Amino acid sequence: MLWFLFSCAVKVAPLPDPLIEIEPFRQNVDWEEVESEATVLLQEYLRVDTINPPGNELQGALFLEKVLEKEGIETEIHESEPGRGNLVARIPAAPELKSDEKALCLLSHIDVVTHNEENWPQDKHPMSGTLDDDGIIWGRGALDMKGMGIMELMTMLLIKRMNIPLHRDVIMIAVADEEVGGTGMQFMVNTYWDFLNCGQMINEGGLGLKDMMFEGQSVYPISVGEKGNVWLKMWAYGEAGHGSTPRPNEAPQKLLEAILKLQNRPIEAELYDELQQLFVLVGDNKGGVYRNIMANPMLFNLLVKPKLMENPLTRAALINTVHLTGFAGENMPNVVPAEVYAVLDCRILPGVDPQEFIEDLQGLVGPEIHFEVLHARAGNASPIDDPLYSALARYAVEDEPNSVAGPVISVGFTDSIYARPLGTHAYGFVPILVTENEMEGFHGKNERISKEQLGRGVYKLYSAVVEVSAVQQNDEESNK
Ligand SMILES: [Zn+2]
Numbered sequence: 001m002l003w004f005l006f007s008c009a010v011k012v013a014p015l016p017d018p019l020i021e022i023e024p025f026r027q028n029v030d031w032e033e034v035e036s037e038a039t040v041l042l043q044e045y046l047r048v049d050t051i052n053p054p055g056n057e058l059q060g061a062l063f064l065e066k067v068l069e070k071e072g073i074e075t076e077i078h079e080s081e082p083g084r085g086n087l088v089a090r091i092p093a094a095p096e097l098k099s100d101e102k103a104l105c106l107l108s109h110i111d112v113v114t115h116n117e118e119n120w121p122q123d124k125h126p127m128s129g130t131l132d133d134d135g136i137i138w139g140r141g142a143l144d145m146k147g148m149g150i151m152e153l154m155t156m157l158l159i160k161r162m163n164i165p166l167h168r169d170v171i172m173i174a175v176a177d178e179e180v181g182g183t184g185m186q187f188m189v190n191t192y193w194d195f196l197n198c199g200q201m202i203n204e205g206g207l208g209l210k211d212m213m214f215e216g217q218s219v220y221p222i223s224v225g226e227k228g229n230v231w232l233k234m235w236a237y238g239e240a241g242h243g244s245t246p247r248p249n250e251a252p253q254k255l256l257e258a259i260l261k262l263q264n265r266p267i268e269a270e271l272y273d274e275l276q277q278l279f280v281l282v283g284d285n286k287g288g289v290y291r292n293i294m295a296n297p298m299l300f301n302l303l304v305k306p307k308l309m310e311n312p313l314t315r316a317a318l319i320n321t322v323h324l325t326g327f328a329g330e331n332m333p334n335v336v337p338a339e340v341y342a343v344l345d346c347r348i349l350p351g352v353d354p355q356e357f358i359e360d361l362q363g364l365v366g367p368e369i370h371f372e373v374l375h376a377r378a379g380n381a382s383p384i385d386d387p388l389y390s391a392l393a394r395y396a397v398e399d400e401p402n403s404v405a406g407p408v409i410s411v412g413f414t415d416s417i418y419a420r421p422l423g424t425h426a427y428g429f430v431p432i433l434v435t436e437n438e439m440e441g442f443h444g445k446n447e448r449i450s451k452e453q454l455g456r457g458v459y460k461l462y463s464a465v466v467e468v469s470a471v472q473q474n475d476e477e478s479n480k
Pocket of ligand 1 (some may be wrong): 145204
């Protein structure tokens with residue numbers, strides 16, 4: 001049996017060597033000072049009210065613009081609707097170094113979701129930007145995603161101050177309305193794409209999680225793709241009637257049967273390449289027996305997959321989900337309506353065609369049920385074999401032996417989904433480490449980030465950005 005363990009092991013290629021030696025670009029930065037500066041900037045940014053709705057992102061864009069312009073970085077603000085500001089800041093490549101690589105884009109969204117202030121500590125309310133005695137910065141957007149916005153801002157400032165020799169443009173884009181309609185990014189993509197023309201992009205998506213699979217081990221999932229979404233109304237029809245007399249073929253009963261068919265459909269949990277890579281890397285880092293289990297598809301399917309299917313979060317990552325999210329009908333107790341519908345939020349893995357997916361559902365429920373398509377969009381993914389992906393993975397775990405970085409497909413979508421179809425390689429990764437408890441701040445209460453993680457985040461992001469955008473200068477040149 002043992003031969004089988006080794007003969008079938010899935011191997012993940014090691015990360016390629018860095019494109020340039022990064023240390024010369026980091027050694028002259030006072031990183032403690034960077035942490036303090038980023039902290040103050042984030043506190044101020046959190047206090048700018050960009051709660052969506054209504055958004056008012058122009059205020060956030062003006063805040064960022066003021067910081068960038070003070071340092072001599074060119075910015076533009078474009079409003080997708082009055083008050084919905086979208087900011088672009090560009091540091092151009094040095095003319096004599098310019099390569100034909102398209103720009104590297106650092107994307108964030110300015111808006112934040114609403115909050116329920118009563119659930120937060122009074123002295124650390126969602127708009128406070130409080131820095132507490134433990135070095136924690138509190139406020140709506142600390143994680144999603146003003147914190148990352150500030151890491152991107154600091155990266156821009158450092159590139160400018162250090163006069164980094166760029167061979168490609170580095171662009172910071174901060175957009176409106178990610179949380180509600182995605183109209184800011186769609187407007188920028190539709191109106192200014194020739195100007196932006198991002199070859200690669202860093203955006204939100206994954207972030208490091210302590211003790212994700214094993215205690216003591218941190219996992220940094222880098223989102224390389226996003227599931228698509230198919231939003232449906234599923235209609236059933238029948239004879240209207242009186243509630244006193246149940247009859248066959250009534251609409252609500254037909255709808256119920258269709259729902260049961262969908263819920264009992266055979267589910268094939270698919271361990272797609274990206275996720276398989278992540279697990280192999282996790283097992284490799286953990287070592288011992290785990291290395292073999294994670295790398296062996298048979299053992300993995302036997303021992304690990306059932307566990308993943310039990311947890312709603314990981315289950316959603318493995319399958320095309322069909323999620324019942326609402327119902328509507330006459331809703332009078334004594335009236336049998338002629339038509340009723342259920343609302344379904346389905347999320348499909350990249351590579352699944354939305355139309356074929358809907359046809360499959362139709363096949364399951366039969367021809368009497370009608371699907372009304374509210375929205376259907378395929379998922380998409382960027383390659384793992386990409387220098388930006390490698391750089392993000394490299395610096396995520398630098399000097400952290402019990403940490404591992406690997407690819408995932410996000411179950412939700414971000415603004416990256418609009419850029420990938422235009423040829424951009426987009427990666428979702430906020431280079432910080434949080435606990436499961438801190439994760440609850442995402443769209444929840446007590447959203448916060450530690451000053452230390454913010455500072456380390458800048459360090460990691462700056463390292464990755466410089467690696468893929470700068471030209472190595474030899475000593476002779478730098479001494480000139
Ligand atoms: Zn977000």
